[in-house]
Amino acid sequence: MNKPVRVVPFDVEAVRAQFPILRTLLHGKVPLHYLDNAATAQVPEAVLEAVRAHDALRRANVKRGVHALAEAATDAYEAARRKVAQHLNAREEREIVFTSGTTGAINLVANAFGATLKPGDEVVLSGLEHHSNLVPWQLLRDRAGIKLRFLGVTEEGRIDTGDLDELVSERCKLIAVTHVSNVTGAITDVAAVVRAARTVGARVLLDGAQRASHGPVDVQALGVDFYALSSHKMFGPTGVGALWGRAEVLASLPPFLGGGEMIRTVTLEKSTWADIPARFEAGTPPITQAVGLGAAIDWQAGVDTAAAAVHTAHLADRILDGLRSLGGANRRIRVIGPQTMERRFPVIAFAVEGAHPHDICQMLDGHGVALRGGHHCAQPFHDSLGLAGTSRASLALYNNAGDVDAFLTGLDDALTKLT
Amino acid sequence: MNKPVRVVPFDVEAVRAQFPILRTLLHGKVPLHYLDNAATAQVPEAVLEAVRAHDALRRANVKRGVHALAEAATDAYEAARRKVAQHLNAREEREIVFTSGTTGAINLVANAFGATLKPGDEVVLSGLEHHSNLVPWQLLRDRAGIKLRFLGVTEEGRIDTGDLDELVSERCKLIAVTHVSNVTGAITDVAAVVRAARTVGARVLLDGAQRASHGPVDVQALGVDFYALSSHKMFGPTGVGALWGRAEVLASLPPFLGGGEMIRTVTLEKSTWADIPARFEAGTPPITQAVGLGAAIDWQAGVDTAAAAVHTAHLADRILDGLRSLGGANRRIRVIGPQTMERRFPVIAFAVEGAHPHDICQMLDGHGVALRGGHHCAQPFHDSLGLAGTSRASLALYNNAGDVDAFLTGLDDALTKLT
Amino acid sequence: MDTLYKTDVLRLAAQATGAGKLADATKSVTVDNPLCGDRVTFDVHMGANSKIVAVGHTVKGCVLCQASASVIGAHAAGEDAASLEAVRESLKAMLKQGAPAPAGAWATLGTFAPVAGHKSRHECVLLPFEAVIQAAGK
Amino acid sequence: MDTLYKTDVLRLAAQATGAGKLADATKSVTVDNPLCGDRVTFDVHMGANSKIVAVGHTVKGCVLCQASASVIGAHAAGEDAASLEAVRESLKAMLKQGAPAPAGAWATLGTFAPVAGHKSRHECVLLPFEAVIQAAGK
Numbered sequence A, B: 001m002n003k004p005v006r007v008v009p010f011d012v013e014a015v016r017a018q019f020p021i022l023r024t025l026l027h028g029k030v031p032l033h034y035l036d037n038a039a040t041a042q043v044p045e046a047v048l049e050a051v052r053a054h055d056a057l058r059r060a061n062v063k064r065g066v067h068a069l070a071e072a073a074t075d076a077y078e079a080a081r082r083k084v085a086q087h088l089n090a091r092e093e094r095e096i097v098f099t100s101g102t103t104g105a106i107n108l109v110a111n112a113f114g115a116t117l118k119p120g121d122e123v124v125l126s127g128l129e130h131h132s133n134l135v136p137w138q139l140l141r142d143r144a145g146i147k148l149r150f151l152g153v154t155e156e157g158r159i160d161t162g163d164l165d166e167l168v169s170e171r172c173k174l175i176a177v178t179h180v181s182n183v184t185g186a187i188t189d190v191a192a193v194v195r196a197a198r199t200v201g202a203r204v205l206l207d208g209a210q211r212a213s214h215g216p217v218d219v220q221a222l223g224v225d226f227y228a229l230s231s232h233k234m235f236g237p238t239g240v241g242a243l244w245g246r247a248e249v250l251a252s253l254p255p256f257l258g259g260g261e262m263i264r265t266v267t268l269e270k271s272t273w274a275d276i277p278a279r280f281e282a283g284t285p286p287i288t289q290a291v292g293l294g295a296a297i298d299w300q301a302g303v304d305t306a307a308a309a310v311h312t313a314h315l316a317d318r319i320l321d322g323l324r325s326l327g328g329a330n331r332r333i334r335v336i337g338p339q340t341m342e343r344r345f346p347v348i349a350f351a352v353e354g355a356h357p358h359d360i361c362q363m364l365d366g367h368g369v370a371l372r373g374g375h376h377c378a379q380p381f382h383d384s385l386g387l388a389g390t391s392r393a394s395l396a397l398y399n400n401a402g403d404v405d406a407f408l409t410g411l412d413d414a415l416t417k418l419t
Numbered sequence C, D: 001m002d003t004l005y006k007t008d009v010l011r012l013a014a015q016a017t018g019a020g021k022l023a024d025a026t027k028s029v030t031v032d033n034p035l036c037g038d039r040v041t042f043d044v045h046m047g048a049n050s051k052i053v054a055v056g057h058t059v060k061g062c063v064l065c066q067a068s069a070s071v072i073g074a075h076a077a078g079e080d081a082a083s084l085e086a087v088r089e090s091l092k093a094m095l096k097q098g099a100p101a102p103a104g105a106w107a108t109l110g111t112f113a114p115v116a117g118h119k120s121r122h123e124c125v126l127l128p129f130e131a132v133i134q135a136a137g138k
């Protein structure tokens, strides 16, 4: 994301005060410095309370009940759908399907849209994808005889849109790429992807798991067809996510999972399907979690996300600077992805020669700093870098200068011991 | 369930006190009489608190993290798996796969086990199934060319195991039936089903959605191969459920959903799969909800479920008696399913000639009584009865005599107005 | 809630004005509510200028659905598809946006005002309109 | 936590006893930890009675994994697959059930006791044993 120009004072301490977990003392003594936000974000009091209140006051199954609790629960569930629609600037509420998460959403598309593909059809992915936007397509390939093609990754850790012309042919039916990388934080050039897709009439799916916690998204302006997100990465509960799909596209797809509430009529011989979005919401949905996601979106809407972006970009700059100065002659530190905060989000993965990511993360844990080490479910990308894993610091709007200091101090200490 | 003989005083008021929602005044004035437990059960304080505490104190993504929160979250998640394993008397913890619910669990089997079937293979279901245990198999049939066969339903509303000999042939690879009907409350004669399956080497799946809230289950004693359940029907959070599968069977199946955490290795060309249960848990699982389900199982384990069964069976008897006496010469009331509480759970569906279920439910709502009306996602069974829908009262262990009285008084009032 | 079942609604349903098959129907349309399995059939006899001369309805549905069909049975004569659509839109506005009840001949629809608070029942009132409008259309 | 990385562990890793390829290996086995991509190769030279004469190891892994391999490098000579399996079992018991560290030659493994509290790292310590046991087996 480009750093917004305006300079609004962002009151990070006021934000922090809303997150009970940030008051935790780890190991009974060290304050928590949570820099594992790309894996899962923390939850503000407003969301904790919305979840509790729903189950304590309005709990019922949704959709078919006529009693007061069932109506209240259905209203709350549908209100949550409206909030997701607003967060994404969807044209219509029925374009939002609640799923178990980003992984569930992408599998839905790989199966429902996948069922419309023919052997030899092509799906274009990239070498930067999270396994959740790769393995479902491999499974589809093995099932349906389609072909997968892969956009390369630039030196800078961005999806190489220069490959589009060569890779996107008339056989291409879908381009499915990440909106923001969970390793490099790089923002994909979606316009280029959409342009290429439109020339051959292909659809575009964006994996929005890493994007949706950083303020509203405009799927109409992006011009894509599918957008997947996870609640737990955007300050909401685990167990729920959403798929946005352009109404006419969604409406043209067969169902994926079968069960209650996704049908129009059922006989032992044959069933017919409900309209969207119900067609894709088989069984009792994650009701309370959807309500919690709605509360998280409300909460995010109450924050100045533009100011928050300036704030986290400053912190990320300090991390990049710090890594540069820690990495001296005999400590080779390699930052994966863009070296500045231009067109990227504050997800910073790095490799240290001679120090294993798990040792780094474990030692930093002793300093109260929560990092993540490993391939971050992007094994092909790490393979292409010749690395088994990296350490990753990822920021959310509640991180502060103290978190960055603890990280840099801890890392210095760890590297002194490890290298 | 047979009424246990011992007569333990069951302190229902002490149980009720633990459910905040039971103190609700509907429409600002009428006390809630919640008799829609077959759709979703309510949540005790202990579960509300476990859910909140997890997100407020131990929130992190699971499985790969080495920092303290990630270890705590993984421990909590795996402890929940252990609790589900204990509730079902599974032989091993790895036999428990967390899913989005019963519907998710059955779809998993229909896809993963389904992928091992060949055209012409047969799956035997029954005419009493919930759509969640019918539609996934219809989708599989249409995809894979298998054949579905259906056990009939007896006059009494039980799966007709007399049909087994005729329907279960050498081509049968699976019998998938409900453990307890969500319409008639009838308990299936599982032993007969398992016997028939074993003679031809077929597997057995039980839909345990309606059973798992009524005390522990013993999958080993039942002798089945798969068992599906939903947390929200057993006093736990929405958004999570479980599939139990016999280890050697589960381990022999290919994955269903693709994504993070279900892999061993991933390259752009090819992936290999993790061991069970991870192979079937793609993406970030419903972590907090699984922890909540664990808390619900702990809570249930602290209740004398045998005494609770006596208690709810007595209440159900009063409902059956009340329906008989309300149904006079000009009010024809038909109770669907067994007419006594022998071998059944307290789920009571009934039809009133000349009164629409939704009118009945809506009028009872005015009395604070939450019922459910419609086909209860068992449209084929209702069709077979010549009914579009029924009204259903379903009990949980926190229901009391006041709930039954309110129901019978309200129904009398409604029928006076409607018939 | 009981307020949904005020005496007026129950009476409308009991009156069942226009219930029964129409012998000389020019068209008949059946509409289902997939959510509850309800089913409404409207037979219409169309006159000159595509105006309704008479209707007959068969309702397998709840009291709200029956009462709504009964109101149509009482007032449909003389209407055409377009005017019935206008009535349905003002009924919808009453249910969904709290607009005032339709004026004039169709004022009886005001009886359904309390249904506004019960989204799951809106369709019960609207279904008969769906059937008669389709039957009165080309 | 830092207690995992006591000087002892770091020193064991740095010593890297037995690191390197073994020229006259009778068998070589490579084992992966799919969770973190770590990889351990053990070359063994087996003598009479299926006893180890010498080992060499190549570790792409964390400090814990390196230290564990180093301990094996120092003490494997004279062991066979079965005795190494026994050592691994007592190491496992120390990690998983809080049992005391192995006695005798392998007492150094006590250095890993603090790993017990970190389930996600148990595999790091156990992986080299997996490799050497497989290499020493038939």
Ligand SMILES: Cc1ncc(COP(=O)(O)O)c(C=O)c1O
Pocket: A260, A283, A284, A285, B038, B039, B101, B102, B103, B104, B130, B132, B133, B178, B180, B181, B182, B207, B209, B210, B230, B377
């Ligand atoms: C017998 C039965 N099977 C399956 C289900 C589906 O459960 P869920 O909607 O929680 O997936 C239900 C509940 O609706 C049920 O009662």
Ligand SMILES: Cc1ncc(COP(=O)(O)O)c(C=O)c1O
Pocket: A038, A039, A100, A101, A102, A103, A104, A130, A132, A133, A178, A180, A181, A182, A207, A209, A210, A230, A377, B260, B283, B284, B285
């Ligand atoms: C870019 C990206 N895509 C997909 C996912 C999968 O999300 P989830 O695990 O919530 O389904 C993640 C998070 O792990 C991610 O970062």
